[in-house]
Amino acid sequence: MTHPHLALVGPTASGKSAIALEAARILGDVEIVSVDAMQVYRGMDIGTAKPSPSERAAVPHHLIDIADPWEDWSVVRFRDAAREVVADIEARGRRALLVGGTGLYFRAVVDPLEFPGEDRRIREEIDAEGPTSALYGRLAAADPRAASRIDPANRRRIVRALEVIKVTGRLFSSFGPGLDSYGDPVIPVAIVGTRSDADRLRQRIHDRLIDMRATGLVGEVQALLDQDRPLSRTASQAIGYAEVIEHLEGRLTEDEAFAVAERRTRRFARRQRKWFERDPRVQWLEIENPSDGVASALECWSSCHTSA
């Protein structure tokens, strides 16, 4: 676990997948590990922009299609599965290339974040106990450090902190160094993207939504709804899926659903870009053309290796 990871992270629709495939072809000994909260779900293919069957045949991909859409998913489930897969790849003498845009999942795999246990029942009890301001007051009294890092209006985080205190008997702020502290400083990572050209990513997002619509996203969502089990809380909030469900249940027109999904994708991409920009290990790649991006990525990875 002390060796550097190979990784390509960055906003959705920035071209990570194509560059990863090209890099894998060139390097020859790498397998791709998807770092994506929604590609884990079987049956959610079009809207999550999963790699195609032929792409997955050309290079081994992992952590795609490992859960059913009625299962709740979580960062800890992902981290445990990812570490197992990476260890297995390395045991076979190959290298793992982490590719994806789910920032917290990436950090959980690569950095020593410590996730205190959860208890859904206790969480729901706390959530039912009163207004956000009262819960925040309790947290501020019990764990001032944690309270100082959580916004007084952010009910979900406040409830979670109180849950951890109740379940573990320890202060929420006593768990790990937090997101501010980065583990291995020599891990080379690349953010693929469009720092200098936001309009371009915007256009790519627009085109991608049109493409998903043409490829049959509505039908895919209908098939998910036709299953005998309802979509889980986590699966049902996927961008594109949530909006098409609204459409199929009659609350939005199809045009409206795709317009909302596009706006939400733009906001998501911005949040992803911000997340990865904060990570000092991440280096930008411009993607004027795929071969350029691959060359830059390989150069970064090899130079970071030799200096490590």
Add this chain to the structure above:
RNA sequence: GGCCGGGUAGCUCAGUCGGCAGAGCACGCGCCUGAAAAGCGCGGGGUCACCGGAUCGACGCCGGUCCCGGCCA
């Protein structure tokens, strides 16, 4: 042509009795350790269609002009 309604932030609109121009969304900046494609905080943006009038003071009242929508002819 007549009558009625409307014109306020990029968009949709609110604006009480005339007293410092507002909300939601968009956009930007930031936070966030078991939902993370989730959750949350902050704020940059205005010739209140235009011209004139009364008033200490007008987005608001009075007169006129232009534009949009509806009904009537």
